[in-house]
Amino acid sequence: MRRRSFLAAPSLLLAAPAVAATAQGEAAAALLSALRAGGVVVVLRHGITDRSQADTGRLEDRAGQRNLSEAGRAQSRRLGQSFAARGIRLGEVRTSPVFRARDTAELAFGARAVVEARLTADDYTPDPALLAANIAWLRDRVRRPSAPDAVDVLVGHIVPLGMVLGRGLSQAEYPEGALAIFAPQAGLLGMLAAETLA
Template sequence: MTPRRALPFLLLALPLPAAAEEAAWQALREGGIVLFRHAIAPGGGDPPGFRLGDCATQRNLDDTGRAQARRIGNALRGAGIAVGAVLASEWCRTTETAELAFPGRVQAAPAFNSFFADRSTAAPQTAMARAILLGWPGPGALFVSTHQVNITALTGIVPASGEGVVLRRQGDALVVAGRIRP
């Protein structure tokens, strides 16, 4: 068979996006873990003078991001996902994303704080985050609102704002089950 004639057969072998996303939802129904990059917060990084705990010094969600965060929570509830715990980095944009998605349930988790500005903390933070994820006992799914750098360090995936990367535990490993697009 010529390469040109083989192409349609190769395309049929690729997973369909809808099927891949359904695998992510199923993993969450079975008590998986979802790492959501915070909702839309215009810009990149944090402004000069950034201080943890002072939202006025940080890059924050805009109205579009707030609406996106609410949709994230609604999507998980609408898909019948029982969320057992909600963790968020201590940055205002991640905490607000989690709070708008799951009001009153957010727990601060410094292991998921951004290390964008200080890469020297990447390895120990990622190890702490991985330990938290591997230790998730359930019941229900674990929802984590964090940053692109953290998700990329844990999975190799660069998510969009408001995108979720779903993981499941496989022995001592975390395996990507799929993605939930914003």
């Protein structure tokens, strides 16, 4: 499968909205086919959060973190239901220890989710050497699906993924609940909003 992004270029969107919508629809369909076929790794950004809450940087302090909103909890449940309804076979499910990611993983995929410290958000990783090691691990991990017909899901955060890709990611490009889909040889195939699977 060719490397394609679900998000059309801005010039295409301005020049020909109907063509852009078709291109986006075709790209989304290709990404959904890749999920059904398996052998890919998804980096799932945690679900929608309550932006009135602030992070303190303390991993074990739920009250001191930005947590999922009710919309985010519902979004996470729908995502798991969509995986099941579409026949997407799960491989490994690993999650950042930050509560918004853990809750996303557990609501979507249940008890199979395993906490993975190397997926921790950058603002919870003040040691630059540790952050660099975490990014190196993630860069390697997205290239290695655990099974040829399964989808591994890594539930994490926007900044570490941007560091893996070597560029900043905007909220519009990679909103809360979005999936970044990687294939072993092709790298990043594209991104899907969670609602695309609903």
